[in-house]
Amino acid sequence: MAKLPELNIGDLNIPVPIIQGGMGVRVSLARLAAAVANEGGVGTISAALIGGLKSNLTLDDSTVADIKELIAELRKASTLTTGVIAVNVMVALTNYSALVQAAAQNGAQIIVAGAGLPLTLPKLVEGTKAKIIPIVSSGRAADLICRTWLKKYDCLPDAIIVEGPKAGGHLGFHFEELEPESAMPDLGNIVSDVVQVAAQYGKNKKIPVIAAGGVTTGKDIAAMLKRGASGVQIATRFVPTYECDASDIFKEAYVGAKKEDITIIKSPVGMPGRALNNDFIKRARRGEVKFKCFYQCLKTCDPAKSPYCIADALIQAADGNLAEAVIFTGANGWQTDKIVSVKDVMKELVTEAEANL
Template identity: 50%
Template sequence: MEINGKKLAHGIIQGGMGVGVSLSELAGNVAKQGCMGVISSVNIGFKEPDFLQNPFEANIRALKEHIRKAKEIAGGNGLIGVNIMVAVSHYEETVKAAISAGADAIISGAGLPLNLAELVKGSNTLYAPIVSSAKAAMLLCRTFAKKAQSIPDFIVIEGHKAGGHLGFSADDLKEDTCQENLDILKEVLEVIKPFEEQFKKKIKVFLGGGIFTGKDIAEAIKNGADGVQIGTRFIATEECDASTAFKEILVDAKEEDIKIIKSPVGMPARAVFTPMLQSLEEGKSFFAKRCNGCLKACPKGDKIPYCISRALIAAVEGNKEEGLFFCGENAFRINKITTVKDLIDELVDEYKLCMNAV
């Protein structure tokens, strides 16, 4: 597969997972297998010695270093992308830093990345918005075309079974009335057609949210997707940058342990129901000793029940009592920790079997 001249052996994007879950080790090894490895930029510098004093500088420094390391691990195979949430502070500066460090692609969600096309213009970096509806895809393509005379190189659709923050209303998630992945895919493919014709360019579409097996990949491809995005399954790999404790929590999780929660920034999200979430239900609060202003929309201080940055860092470090463990709906189906190579081989082999059976 080619995306605007950049090659992938397999149409698999590893979802960007933060804080610290998908850094250079995971992304580099995914790319090494011919897929797109993705580094999450959010609070990527949390291990830097000056993170609390100079979070912006620490994050930019760490981002550039992780891109360098990931490319080194990949050895010229696959692609290295960076997931940058629109909701983060210093969004534009982070995009520019990723481009300058040689990121192959910028993938952006958690809000509408209306200025992403302008930020990457003139660079060799691919760009892709994350959407959960055809309406969002149309708005973004229209905006990019008008402001930057450009359309996305690819689009990532994140369905309601994804992990972390979700682009659906809490009511729809609770009542199970969210639009299904394949329906969104069909509508997105329709709304982007006029833009593809106008610019004489194919926008690749990757389907994510609940993709777990090679059979799921085959179903997505049969319905018009160019590839898929998979996040949660890559957490349970030896190369994942998260702690072993984080991986074991997913392996041990039962279906009933995976819940929809309300993030401090007001968005619904999906996570494993661990002691921290239990404590919140009982009225306990978790605040950061010092706020680093990571999210623009966060009300901060005692206006929130917990600091999401602190909770996500605690999770990646394996703190089961205070960690927030984001995951997709199918996390309970994970039963072992494997390697990136074995996981990708399994997915690709099963996909080929399903496609050959048609």
């Protein structure tokens, strides 16, 4: 039986080529990230609104609160693991730059940036050892990032994450590419495109390509490695675990979910998103949700035109207040039937991947 290859990101040697995808708001914090890192993968803390959304704060106050909490989670992770910890920051966040700088200066070994094109990311981590990984949904986006970074900063990504249409959270695709399922572009094909772009730019230094979105089983991992990926990013599969940082009520919603419960929503971020259908989403679609915006936390949100506040709905989700929540999930979010340990998930993924290589 073949052994899973280790994943090399710059000088970081990651024994198991699995990155736990960052999950905001407050779904993947130090506890989940450290548990994955302890099993040899990369654990990711999501920085999105990590300090919460408090009605009496300004944007500057909330950035201070986010940075304080992010540093606290990074410190906590360092007490729980000696493995590799990443921080995920969405480009669409108004305080994106401040959060990237804080993460890089406070021990994040990797910065992952998606939900927008992270064209200035190299500048934000200057003077630190943090590795930088953009998330893309096409070969074209990978090409644009590599070309821009090379020209402006004389550097290339340390790896590239390819997020396909089956991912959870915000999706870099048009609505027509997401429904029906038969319209979805194939993740393996996008991975192949990005592997070609990475090979073209990474002549002197290999740029590993990581496949994400609907990678749920070890068999899926083996299939992505066969398409040229050097590793995978997995998020949804890590929600129904003891170590996931969200409320148990949130985790239970996944366990009870059926395939037909998963829907595509229009997020105020300006992108489609995938979530478990619930009363809140139905009310939002009918324009019945009342909310007040205290400060603009997302660059691309227009509160006057938004049917609800996505930040608040995600905070309510992780807190277990599902009546007011958007519960993000990947397309395979219905496939788990119980809450288990991260150790068990990782063991199953590795054993099954190795059997299928």
